[in-house]
Amino acid sequence: MSEAVIRTVTSPPGLLASLDPLLRDWLPRQRWFAGKGRPVTGFSLVAATELLPSDARLGLYHVLVRAHHQLAPAPGAAEEPGDCYQLLIGAREALPPRLAPALIGHVTEGPLAGRTAYDALYDTRPAEVLLEALRTGARIGGLRFEREPDQEIRTGLVPRLMTAEQSNSSVVYGDTFILKLLRRIVPGINPDLELPLALAREGCPRVPAPAGWMVADLAGRSWVLGVLQPYVQGATDGWELALRELAKGEDFTAEARALGRATAEVHTALARALPTVTLGHGQLRQLADGMIERLDEAAHAVPLLRPYVPALRTAFTALGDLAAEGRTWTAQRVHGDLHLGQCLRSPSGRWSLIDFEGEPAKPLAERRMPQPPVRDIAGMLRSFDYAAHSADASVPGWADSCRAAYCTGYAEVAGSDPRTDPVMLRAHETDKAVYEVLYEARHRSDWLAVPLSAVRRLSTPEPA
Ligand SMILES: Nc1ncnc2c1ncn2[C@@H]1O[C@H](COP(=O)(O)OP(=O)(O)O)[C@@H](O)[C@H]1O
Ligand SMILES: O=P(O)(O)O[C@H]1O[C@H](CO)[C@@H](O[C@H]2O[C@H](CO)[C@@H](O)[C@H](O)[C@H]2O)[C@H](O)[C@H]1O
Numbered sequence: 001m002s003e004a005v006i007r008t009v010t011s012p013p014g015l016l017a018s019l020d021p022l023l024r025d026w027l028p029r030q031r032w033f034a035g036k037g038r039p040v041t042g043f044s045l046v047a048a049t050e051l052l053p054s055d056a057r058l059g060l061y062h063v064l065v066r067a068h069h070q071l072a073p074a075p076g077a078a079e080e081p082g083d084c085y086q087l088l089i090g091a092r093e094a095l096p097p098r099l100a101p102a103l104i105g106h107v108t109e110g111p112l113a114g115r116t117a118y119d120a121l122y123d124t125r126p127a128e129v130l131l132e133a134l135r136t137g138a139r140i141g142g143l144r145f146e147r148e149p150d151q152e153i154r155t156g157l158v159p160r161l162m163t164a165e166q167s168n169s170s171v172v173y174g175d176t177f178i179l180k181l182l183r184r185i186v187p188g189i190n191p192d193l194e195l196p197l198a199l200a201r202e203g204c205p206r207v208p209a210p211a212g213w214m215v216a217d218l219a220g221r222s223w224v225l226g227v228l229q230p231y232v233q234g235a236t237d238g239w240e241l242a243l244r245e246l247a248k249g250e251d252f253t254a255e256a257r258a259l260g261r262a263t264a265e266v267h268t269a270l271a272r273a274l275p276t277v278t279l280g281h282g283q284l285r286q287l288a289d290g291m292i293e294r295l296d297e298a299a300h301a302v303p304l305l306r307p308y309v310p311a312l313r314t315a316f317t318a319l320g321d322l323a324a325e326g327r328t329w330t331a332q333r334v335h336g337d338l339h340l341g342q343c344l345r346s347p348s349g350r351w352s353l354i355d356f357e358g359e360p361a362k363p364l365a366e367r368r369m370p371q372p373p374v375r376d377i378a379g380m381l382r383s384f385d386y387a388a389h390s391a392d393a394s395v396p397g398w399a400d401s402c403r404a405a406y407c408t409g410y411a412e413v414a415g416s417d418p419r420t421d422p423v424m425l426r427a428h429e430t431d432k433a434v435y436e437v438l439y440e441a442r443h444r445s446d447w448l449a450v451p452l453s454a455v456r457r458l459s460t461p462e463p464a
Pocket of ligand 2: 167239337339340341355358359360379382383386387435439
Protein backbone atom coordinates (compact mmCIF):
# COMPACT_ATOMS: atom_id res chain seq x y z
CA MET A 1 0.00 0.00 0.00
CA SER A 2 1.40 3.44 -0.80
CA GLU A 3 1.80 6.02 1.94
CA ALA A 4 -0.27 8.47 -0.09
CA VAL A 5 -3.53 6.77 0.84
CA ILE A 6 -3.10 7.80 4.47
CA ARG A 7 -4.31 11.38 4.47
CA THR A 8 -5.32 13.84 7.12
CA VAL A 9 -8.99 14.40 6.55
CA THR A 10 -11.71 15.02 9.09
CA SER A 11 -14.90 13.03 8.93
CA PRO A 12 -17.83 14.06 6.74
CA PRO A 13 -20.52 16.08 8.57
CA GLY A 14 -23.49 14.05 9.79
CA LEU A 15 -21.47 10.81 10.07
CA LEU A 16 -22.36 10.06 13.68
CA ALA A 17 -26.03 11.08 13.34
CA SER A 18 -26.40 8.55 10.55
CA LEU A 19 -24.70 5.80 12.60
CA ASP A 20 -26.39 6.56 15.94
CA PRO A 21 -29.41 4.23 15.61
CA LEU A 22 -27.17 1.38 14.43
CA LEU A 23 -24.64 1.83 17.23
CA ARG A 24 -27.41 1.79 19.86
CA ASP A 25 -28.19 -1.76 18.87
CA TRP A 26 -24.68 -2.99 17.99
CA LEU A 27 -22.37 -1.51 20.64
CA PRO A 28 -24.04 -2.95 23.79
CA ARG A 29 -23.80 -6.43 22.23
CA GLN A 30 -20.01 -6.29 21.94
CA ARG A 31 -17.93 -8.38 24.39
CA TRP A 32 -15.85 -5.31 25.25
CA PHE A 33 -18.79 -2.97 25.97
CA ALA A 34 -18.33 -1.88 29.61
CA GLY A 35 -21.81 -0.45 30.25
CA LYS A 36 -23.71 -3.76 30.26
CA GLY A 37 -27.10 -3.60 31.99
CA ARG A 38 -27.34 0.18 31.62
CA PRO A 39 -29.49 1.17 28.62
CA VAL A 40 -27.71 3.48 26.18
CA THR A 41 -29.63 6.70 25.58
CA GLY A 42 -27.38 7.98 22.78
CA PHE A 43 -23.90 8.83 21.62
CA SER A 44 -21.83 11.94 21.32
CA LEU A 45 -18.96 12.20 18.90
CA VAL A 46 -15.56 12.68 20.53
CA ALA A 47 -13.54 12.54 17.29
CA ALA A 48 -13.79 11.03 13.83
CA THR A 49 -11.07 10.74 11.23
CA GLU A 50 -11.37 9.52 7.68
CA LEU A 51 -8.48 7.07 7.19
CA LEU A 52 -8.98 6.35 3.48
CA PRO A 53 -10.37 8.57 0.76
CA SER A 54 -13.91 7.25 0.58
CA ASP A 55 -14.76 5.58 -2.71
CA ALA A 56 -17.68 3.43 -3.75
CA ARG A 57 -15.84 0.27 -2.67
CA LEU A 58 -14.61 1.16 0.81
CA GLY A 59 -14.88 4.02 3.28
CA LEU A 60 -12.85 3.86 6.51
CA TYR A 61 -13.41 5.96 9.61
CA HIS A 62 -11.66 5.99 12.96
CA VAL A 63 -14.36 7.03 15.41
CA LEU A 64 -14.28 7.82 19.13
CA VAL A 65 -17.76 7.93 20.64
CA ARG A 66 -19.05 8.47 24.13
CA ALA A 67 -21.98 6.27 25.09
CA HIS A 68 -24.52 7.97 27.33
CA HIS A 69 -26.57 5.95 29.78
CA GLN A 70 -29.92 6.32 31.42
CA LEU A 71 -28.42 6.35 34.91
CA ALA A 72 -27.16 9.61 36.36
CA PRO A 73 -23.40 9.61 36.85
CA ALA A 74 -22.31 8.61 40.36
CA PRO A 75 -21.57 11.48 42.79
CA GLY A 76 -17.99 12.60 42.38
CA ALA A 77 -17.64 10.95 38.97
CA ALA A 78 -16.01 12.85 36.10
CA GLU A 79 -18.33 15.43 34.62
CA GLU A 80 -18.68 13.53 31.35
CA PRO A 81 -21.10 10.65 31.76
CA GLY A 82 -20.59 7.30 30.08
CA ASP A 83 -17.51 5.68 28.59
CA CYS A 84 -15.56 6.54 25.48
CA TYR A 85 -15.10 3.75 22.90
CA GLN A 86 -12.76 3.36 19.97
CA LEU A 87 -14.34 2.08 16.72
CA LEU A 88 -12.94 1.45 13.29
CA ILE A 89 -15.91 1.70 10.98
CA GLY A 90 -15.89 0.54 7.40
CA ALA A 91 -18.55 1.36 4.81
CA ARG A 92 -19.18 -0.82 1.75
CA GLU A 93 -22.01 -1.10 -0.72
CA ALA A 94 -22.47 -4.71 0.30
CA LEU A 95 -20.61 -6.97 2.70
CA PRO A 96 -18.98 -10.11 1.32
CA PRO A 97 -19.99 -13.25 3.31
CA ARG A 98 -16.60 -13.41 5.09
CA LEU A 99 -17.44 -10.05 6.74
CA ALA A 100 -20.94 -11.08 7.92
CA PRO A 101 -19.84 -11.29 11.62
CA ALA A 102 -18.62 -7.66 11.35
CA LEU A 103 -22.00 -6.19 10.36
CA ILE A 104 -23.07 -3.06 12.22
CA GLY A 105 -26.06 -2.23 9.98
CA HIS A 106 -27.41 -0.61 6.84
CA VAL A 107 -27.15 3.17 6.82
CA THR A 108 -30.27 4.96 5.60
CA GLU A 109 -29.29 8.64 5.79
CA GLY A 110 -26.32 11.02 5.91
CA PRO A 111 -22.99 10.74 4.08
CA LEU A 112 -23.04 6.91 4.11
CA ALA A 113 -26.69 6.51 3.06
CA GLY A 114 -27.26 3.30 1.11
CA ARG A 115 -24.06 1.67 2.39
CA THR A 116 -23.42 -1.03 4.96
CA ALA A 117 -21.43 -0.08 8.05
CA TYR A 118 -19.23 -2.74 9.66
CA ASP A 119 -16.48 -3.30 12.21
CA ALA A 120 -13.50 -2.78 9.91
CA LEU A 121 -11.04 -4.61 12.19
CA TYR A 122 -12.38 -7.82 10.63
CA ASP A 123 -11.24 -6.63 7.21
CA THR A 124 -7.78 -6.98 5.69
CA ARG A 125 -7.32 -3.60 4.05
CA PRO A 126 -8.35 -1.47 7.06
CA ALA A 127 -6.10 -3.52 9.37
CA GLU A 128 -3.25 -2.99 6.87
CA VAL A 129 -3.88 0.77 6.99
CA LEU A 130 -3.26 0.76 10.76
CA LEU A 131 -0.01 -1.19 10.50
CA GLU A 132 1.19 1.00 7.65
CA ALA A 133 0.45 4.10 9.71
CA LEU A 134 2.47 2.65 12.61
CA ARG A 135 5.30 1.66 10.28
CA THR A 136 5.55 5.14 8.81
CA GLY A 137 4.91 7.07 12.04
CA ALA A 138 1.89 8.75 10.42
CA ARG A 139 -0.09 11.71 11.74
CA ILE A 140 -3.72 11.63 10.63
CA GLY A 141 -5.90 14.42 12.00
CA GLY A 142 -5.62 14.09 15.79
CA LEU A 143 -4.24 10.56 15.50
CA ARG A 144 -0.57 9.97 16.18
CA PHE A 145 1.14 6.70 15.23
CA GLU A 146 4.47 6.19 17.00
CA ARG A 147 7.13 3.52 16.66
CA GLU A 148 10.23 2.40 18.51
CA PRO A 149 13.05 3.30 16.12
CA ASP A 150 15.06 0.14 16.78
CA GLN A 151 12.20 -2.26 15.91
CA GLU A 152 11.65 -2.99 12.25
CA ILE A 153 8.05 -3.31 11.04
CA ARG A 154 8.04 -5.21 7.76
CA THR A 155 5.54 -4.57 4.99
CA GLY A 156 3.28 -7.27 3.57
CA LEU A 157 2.29 -8.89 6.88
CA VAL A 158 -1.19 -10.42 6.52
CA PRO A 159 -3.63 -9.37 9.26
CA ARG A 160 -6.22 -11.50 11.07
CA LEU A 161 -8.49 -10.48 13.91
CA MET A 162 -8.10 -12.63 17.01
CA THR A 163 -11.22 -14.51 18.00
CA ALA A 164 -10.26 -15.05 21.68
CA GLU A 165 -12.61 -13.75 24.37
CA GLN A 166 -10.97 -10.50 25.42
CA SER A 167 -11.72 -7.07 26.86
CA ASN A 168 -10.25 -5.30 23.80
CA SER A 169 -9.65 -6.33 20.17
CA SER A 170 -6.36 -7.63 18.81
CA VAL A 171 -5.14 -8.08 15.25
CA VAL A 172 -2.26 -10.46 14.51
CA TYR A 173 -0.04 -9.52 11.55
CA GLY A 174 1.60 -12.47 9.85
CA ASP A 175 2.31 -14.13 13.22
CA THR A 176 4.94 -11.41 13.68
CA PHE A 177 3.13 -8.61 15.52
CA ILE A 178 -0.05 -8.25 17.52
CA LEU A 179 -1.88 -4.90 17.68
CA LYS A 180 -4.15 -4.50 20.68
CA LEU A 181 -6.78 -1.85 20.00
CA LEU A 182 -8.13 -0.61 23.32
CA ARG A 183 -11.90 -0.41 23.13
CA ARG A 184 -12.85 1.63 26.21
CA ILE A 185 -10.32 4.42 26.24
CA VAL A 186 -9.34 6.94 28.89
CA PRO A 187 -7.12 10.02 28.76
CA GLY A 188 -3.71 9.90 30.43
CA ILE A 189 -0.72 7.60 30.66
CA ASN A 190 -1.91 4.05 30.07
CA PRO A 191 -0.10 1.31 32.03
CA ASP A 192 -0.65 -1.16 29.17
CA LEU A 193 1.88 0.90 27.19
CA GLU A 194 3.79 2.55 30.03
CA LEU A 195 4.90 -0.63 31.84
CA PRO A 196 5.94 -2.81 28.85
CA LEU A 197 7.83 0.18 27.44
CA ALA A 198 9.60 0.84 30.76
CA LEU A 199 10.45 -2.88 31.09
CA ALA A 200 11.76 -3.11 27.54
CA ARG A 201 13.91 -0.01 27.99
CA GLU A 202 15.18 -1.54 31.26
CA GLY A 203 16.26 -4.61 29.27
CA CYS A 204 13.73 -6.99 30.86
CA PRO A 205 12.96 -9.70 28.28
CA ARG A 206 9.88 -11.07 30.13
CA VAL A 207 7.46 -8.77 28.28
CA PRO A 208 6.99 -8.41 24.50
CA ALA A 209 8.58 -5.01 23.84
CA PRO A 210 6.21 -2.42 22.26
CA ALA A 211 7.17 -1.79 18.64
CA GLY A 212 4.63 0.97 18.09
CA TRP A 213 1.58 2.64 19.57
CA MET A 214 -1.38 4.79 18.59
CA VAL A 215 -2.44 7.92 20.44
CA ALA A 216 -5.26 10.46 19.99
CA ASP A 217 -4.39 14.02 20.98
CA LEU A 218 -7.65 15.67 21.97
CA ALA A 219 -8.33 18.86 23.88
CA GLY A 220 -4.79 18.97 25.27
CA ARG A 221 -4.78 15.36 26.51
CA SER A 222 -3.38 12.13 25.08
CA TRP A 223 -5.46 8.98 24.86
CA VAL A 224 -3.60 5.72 24.20
CA LEU A 225 -5.54 3.83 21.53
CA GLY A 226 -3.45 0.74 20.86
CA VAL A 227 -0.11 -1.00 21.29
CA LEU A 228 1.81 -3.09 18.72
CA GLN A 229 4.00 -5.85 20.19
CA PRO A 230 5.92 -8.82 18.81
CA TYR A 231 3.65 -11.85 18.57
CA VAL A 232 4.89 -14.86 20.59
CA GLN A 233 4.42 -17.58 17.97
CA GLY A 234 2.91 -20.86 19.07
CA ALA A 235 2.44 -19.60 22.64
CA THR A 236 0.07 -21.22 25.11
CA ASP A 237 -1.30 -19.20 28.00
CA GLY A 238 -0.82 -20.40 31.55
CA TRP A 239 -4.52 -20.97 32.13
CA GLU A 240 -4.89 -23.25 29.12
CA LEU A 241 -1.71 -25.11 30.02
CA ALA A 242 -2.68 -25.55 33.69
CA LEU A 243 -6.11 -26.95 32.74
CA ARG A 244 -4.50 -29.28 30.21
CA GLU A 245 -2.04 -30.64 32.80
CA LEU A 246 -4.81 -30.94 35.41
CA ALA A 247 -6.92 -32.98 32.97
CA LYS A 248 -4.00 -35.39 32.58
CA GLY A 249 -3.37 -35.43 36.35
CA GLU A 250 0.11 -34.02 35.62
CA ASP A 251 2.31 -32.09 38.00
CA PHE A 252 2.57 -28.36 37.25
CA THR A 253 5.05 -27.34 39.95
CA ALA A 254 8.02 -26.87 37.61
CA GLU A 255 5.98 -24.38 35.54
CA ALA A 256 4.61 -22.71 38.69
CA ARG A 257 8.16 -22.22 39.94
CA ALA A 258 9.24 -20.79 36.55
CA LEU A 259 6.26 -18.42 36.73
CA GLY A 260 7.35 -17.31 40.20
CA ARG A 261 10.82 -16.55 38.83
CA ALA A 262 9.36 -14.65 35.84
CA THR A 263 7.11 -12.56 38.14
CA ALA A 264 10.06 -11.69 40.37
CA GLU A 265 12.18 -10.68 37.35
CA VAL A 266 9.42 -8.34 36.19
CA HIS A 267 9.02 -6.91 39.68
CA THR A 268 12.74 -6.25 40.15
CA ALA A 269 12.92 -4.59 36.72
CA LEU A 270 9.85 -2.43 37.47
CA ALA A 271 11.36 -1.39 40.80
CA ARG A 272 14.51 -0.29 38.95
CA ALA A 273 12.67 1.45 36.12
CA LEU A 274 9.97 3.37 37.99
CA PRO A 275 9.68 5.11 41.36
CA THR A 276 9.07 3.12 44.54
CA VAL A 277 7.64 4.45 47.80
CA THR A 278 7.84 3.39 51.42
CA LEU A 279 4.55 2.47 53.06
CA GLY A 280 4.53 3.53 56.68
CA HIS A 281 1.86 3.50 59.34
CA GLY A 282 -0.57 5.89 57.58
CA GLN A 283 -0.35 4.30 54.15
CA LEU A 284 -0.74 0.79 55.53
CA ARG A 285 -3.88 1.86 57.36
CA GLN A 286 -5.17 3.39 54.12
CA LEU A 287 -4.45 0.14 52.33
CA ALA A 288 -6.38 -1.86 54.94
CA ASP A 289 -9.26 0.65 54.90
CA GLY A 290 -9.48 0.41 51.10
CA MET A 291 -9.76 -3.38 51.38
CA ILE A 292 -12.51 -3.09 54.02
CA GLU A 293 -14.37 -0.62 51.81
CA ARG A 294 -14.15 -2.97 48.81
CA LEU A 295 -15.38 -5.86 50.96
CA ASP A 296 -18.40 -3.83 52.08
CA GLU A 297 -19.19 -2.77 48.50
CA ALA A 298 -18.92 -6.34 47.22
CA ALA A 299 -21.11 -7.67 50.05
CA HIS A 300 -23.69 -5.00 49.25
CA ALA A 301 -23.78 -6.14 45.61
CA VAL A 302 -23.49 -9.91 46.22
CA PRO A 303 -25.67 -11.13 49.14
CA LEU A 304 -23.96 -14.58 49.12
CA LEU A 305 -20.82 -12.88 50.45
CA ARG A 306 -22.51 -11.36 53.50
CA PRO A 307 -22.20 -14.25 56.01
CA TYR A 308 -18.40 -14.18 55.56
CA VAL A 309 -17.85 -10.45 56.03
CA PRO A 310 -16.93 -10.46 59.76
CA ALA A 311 -14.35 -13.25 59.30
CA LEU A 312 -12.87 -11.75 56.11
CA ARG A 313 -12.60 -8.39 57.76
CA THR A 314 -10.12 -9.83 60.30
CA ALA A 315 -7.60 -10.26 57.44
CA PHE A 316 -7.74 -6.50 56.88
CA THR A 317 -7.80 -5.43 60.53
CA ALA A 318 -4.71 -7.61 61.08
CA LEU A 319 -3.00 -5.58 58.36
CA GLY A 320 -4.05 -2.37 60.12
CA ASP A 321 -2.61 -3.77 63.38
CA LEU A 322 0.73 -4.43 61.67
CA ALA A 323 0.82 -0.74 60.80
CA ALA A 324 0.73 0.07 64.50
CA GLU A 325 3.87 -2.04 65.06
CA GLY A 326 5.91 0.46 63.07
CA ARG A 327 7.00 -1.86 60.24
CA THR A 328 7.39 -0.46 56.73
CA TRP A 329 6.97 -1.99 53.28
CA THR A 330 8.12 -0.95 49.83
CA ALA A 331 5.47 -0.29 47.23
CA GLN A 332 6.29 -0.23 43.52
CA ARG A 333 4.55 -0.43 40.15
CA VAL A 334 3.08 -3.89 39.61
CA HIS A 335 1.12 -5.74 36.92
CA GLY A 336 -2.11 -5.17 38.83
CA ASP A 337 -4.25 -8.02 37.47
CA LEU A 338 -1.88 -10.95 37.24
CA HIS A 339 -3.38 -14.39 36.67
CA LEU A 340 -2.51 -17.50 34.64
CA GLY A 341 -4.27 -16.13 31.53
CA GLN A 342 -1.80 -13.20 31.48
CA CYS A 343 1.23 -15.49 31.21
CA LEU A 344 2.35 -16.80 27.81
CA ARG A 345 4.62 -19.80 27.45
CA SER A 346 6.61 -19.97 24.21
CA PRO A 347 7.20 -23.38 22.59
CA SER A 348 10.75 -23.25 24.02
CA GLY A 349 9.26 -23.03 27.53
CA ARG A 350 9.95 -19.35 28.18
CA TRP A 351 7.30 -17.38 30.11
CA SER A 352 6.29 -13.78 29.25
CA LEU A 353 3.75 -11.57 31.01
CA ILE A 354 1.16 -9.54 29.07
CA ASP A 355 -1.77 -7.17 29.60
CA PHE A 356 -0.51 -4.59 32.07
CA GLU A 357 -3.66 -2.47 32.08
CA GLY A 358 -4.54 -3.51 35.67
CA GLU A 359 -8.06 -4.26 36.90
CA PRO A 360 -10.12 -2.77 34.06
CA ALA A 361 -12.91 -1.28 36.22
CA LYS A 362 -10.50 0.77 38.40
CA PRO A 363 -9.77 4.44 37.60
CA LEU A 364 -6.46 5.01 35.79
CA ALA A 365 -4.86 6.96 38.66
CA GLU A 366 -5.50 4.09 41.04
CA ARG A 367 -4.15 1.53 38.58
CA ARG A 368 -0.91 3.50 38.27
CA MET A 369 -0.24 3.76 42.00
CA PRO A 370 2.73 1.91 43.51
CA GLN A 371 1.53 -1.15 45.42
CA PRO A 372 3.16 -3.90 47.46
CA PRO A 373 4.38 -6.55 44.95
CA VAL A 374 2.43 -9.13 46.95
CA ARG A 375 -0.68 -7.89 45.07
CA ASP A 376 0.49 -9.71 41.93
CA ILE A 377 1.65 -12.74 43.91
CA ALA A 378 -1.79 -13.00 45.51
CA GLY A 379 -3.36 -12.81 42.03
CA MET A 380 -1.31 -15.78 40.83
CA LEU A 381 -1.96 -17.79 43.99
CA ARG A 382 -5.68 -17.25 43.44
CA SER A 383 -5.28 -18.35 39.85
CA PHE A 384 -3.83 -21.78 40.79
CA ASP A 385 -6.84 -22.20 43.06
CA TYR A 386 -9.17 -21.16 40.20
CA ALA A 387 -7.60 -23.70 37.88
CA ALA A 388 -7.93 -26.52 40.43
CA HIS A 389 -11.61 -25.65 40.99
CA SER A 390 -12.44 -25.25 37.29
CA ALA A 391 -10.85 -28.46 36.03
CA ASP A 392 -13.03 -31.47 35.25
CA ALA A 393 -10.71 -33.81 37.11
CA SER A 394 -9.80 -33.24 40.75
CA VAL A 395 -6.13 -33.66 41.60
CA PRO A 396 -5.70 -33.53 45.40
CA GLY A 397 -3.10 -31.01 46.56
CA TRP A 398 -2.52 -29.64 43.02
CA ALA A 399 -3.22 -25.99 43.89
CA ASP A 400 -1.28 -26.09 47.17
CA SER A 401 1.83 -27.56 45.55
CA CYS A 402 1.69 -25.02 42.69
CA ARG A 403 1.22 -22.16 45.13
CA ALA A 404 4.23 -23.32 47.16
CA ALA A 405 6.38 -23.80 44.03
CA TYR A 406 5.41 -20.34 42.73
CA CYS A 407 6.50 -18.71 46.02
CA THR A 408 9.75 -20.70 45.96
CA GLY A 409 10.50 -19.54 42.40
CA TYR A 410 9.67 -15.96 43.35
CA ALA A 411 12.00 -16.10 46.37
CA GLU A 412 14.86 -17.53 44.26
CA VAL A 413 14.97 -14.31 42.22
CA ALA A 414 13.59 -11.64 44.57
CA GLY A 415 15.49 -12.83 47.63
CA SER A 416 12.39 -12.79 49.83
CA ASP A 417 9.65 -15.38 50.13
CA PRO A 418 6.11 -13.95 50.24
CA ARG A 419 5.12 -16.67 52.73
CA THR A 420 7.34 -15.02 55.37
CA ASP A 421 4.82 -12.16 55.43
CA PRO A 422 1.58 -14.10 56.11
CA VAL A 423 -0.55 -11.14 57.25
CA MET A 424 0.24 -9.14 54.12
CA LEU A 425 -0.31 -12.19 51.91
CA ARG A 426 -3.62 -13.18 53.51
CA ALA A 427 -4.94 -9.60 53.28
CA HIS A 428 -4.09 -9.39 49.55
CA GLU A 429 -5.41 -12.83 48.75
CA THR A 430 -8.64 -12.03 50.57
CA ASP A 431 -8.93 -8.69 48.74
CA LYS A 432 -8.43 -10.49 45.40
CA ALA A 433 -11.01 -13.18 46.23
CA VAL A 434 -13.51 -10.44 47.14
CA TYR A 435 -12.78 -8.69 43.80
CA GLU A 436 -13.33 -12.00 42.02
CA VAL A 437 -16.70 -12.57 43.72
CA LEU A 438 -17.85 -9.20 42.41
CA TYR A 439 -16.27 -9.76 38.97
CA GLU A 440 -17.92 -13.16 38.54
CA ALA A 441 -21.29 -11.93 39.83
CA ARG A 442 -21.20 -9.17 37.20
CA HIS A 443 -19.67 -11.04 34.26
CA ARG A 444 -19.91 -14.84 34.67
CA SER A 445 -22.36 -15.81 37.40
CA ASP A 446 -21.84 -19.53 36.74
CA TRP A 447 -18.22 -19.11 37.97
CA LEU A 448 -19.23 -17.51 41.29
CA ALA A 449 -18.75 -20.76 43.22
CA VAL A 450 -14.98 -20.65 42.48
CA PRO A 451 -14.08 -17.47 44.41
CA LEU A 452 -16.78 -18.26 46.99
CA SER A 453 -14.97 -21.47 47.90
CA ALA A 454 -11.83 -19.38 48.51
CA VAL A 455 -13.87 -16.97 50.60
CA ARG A 456 -14.96 -19.89 52.78
CA ARG A 457 -11.35 -21.06 53.12
CA LEU A 458 -10.03 -17.58 53.89
CA SER A 459 -12.77 -17.08 56.51
CA THR A 460 -11.63 -20.09 58.50
CA PRO A 461 -8.59 -19.33 60.65
CA GLU A 462 -5.58 -21.56 59.91
CA PRO A 463 -4.94 -24.11 62.69
CA ALA A 464 -2.22 -22.84 65.02
N1 LIG B 1 2.51 -10.75 22.41
C1 LIG B 1 1.61 -11.73 22.25
N2 LIG B 1 1.91 -12.87 21.58
C2 LIG B 1 1.01 -13.87 21.41
N3 LIG B 1 -0.25 -13.79 21.84
C3 LIG B 1 -0.62 -12.68 22.52
C4 LIG B 1 0.29 -11.60 22.76
N4 LIG B 1 -0.36 -10.62 23.44
C5 LIG B 1 -1.61 -11.08 23.64
N5 LIG B 1 -1.76 -12.31 23.08
C6 LIG B 1 -2.99 -13.12 23.05
O1 LIG B 1 -4.09 -12.22 23.02
C7 LIG B 1 -4.98 -12.45 24.12
C8 LIG B 1 -5.55 -11.12 24.58
O2 LIG B 1 -4.50 -10.26 25.00
P1 LIG B 1 -4.69 -9.30 26.25
O3 LIG B 1 -3.54 -8.35 26.27
O4 LIG B 1 -4.93 -10.11 27.50
O5 LIG B 1 -6.01 -8.54 25.80
P2 LIG B 1 -7.28 -8.03 26.62
O6 LIG B 1 -6.81 -6.92 27.52
O7 LIG B 1 -8.18 -7.55 25.53
O8 LIG B 1 -7.87 -9.20 27.41
C9 LIG B 1 -4.12 -13.17 25.16
O9 LIG B 1 -4.88 -14.01 26.00
C10 LIG B 1 -3.16 -13.97 24.32
O10 LIG B 1 -3.74 -15.19 23.94
O1 LIG C 1 -8.04 -10.88 31.71
P1 LIG C 1 -8.67 -9.62 32.20
O2 LIG C 1 -7.69 -8.49 32.36
O3 LIG C 1 -9.89 -9.19 31.42
O4 LIG C 1 -9.12 -9.97 33.74
C1 LIG C 1 -10.47 -10.14 34.17
O5 LIG C 1 -10.99 -11.37 33.68
C2 LIG C 1 -10.36 -12.57 34.19
C3 LIG C 1 -11.11 -13.76 33.60
O6 LIG C 1 -10.93 -13.77 32.21
C4 LIG C 1 -10.44 -12.61 35.72
O7 LIG C 1 -9.68 -13.74 36.18
C5 LIG C 1 -10.32 -14.69 36.99
O8 LIG C 1 -10.60 -15.85 36.20
C6 LIG C 1 -9.40 -16.49 35.68
C7 LIG C 1 -9.88 -17.73 34.94
O9 LIG C 1 -10.66 -17.36 33.82
C8 LIG C 1 -8.46 -16.90 36.83
O10 LIG C 1 -7.27 -17.47 36.29
C9 LIG C 1 -8.11 -15.67 37.66
O11 LIG C 1 -7.31 -16.06 38.76
C10 LIG C 1 -9.40 -15.03 38.17
O12 LIG C 1 -9.09 -13.82 38.87
C11 LIG C 1 -9.80 -11.36 36.29
O13 LIG C 1 -9.95 -11.38 37.70
C12 LIG C 1 -10.52 -10.11 35.69
O14 LIG C 1 -9.90 -8.93 36.17
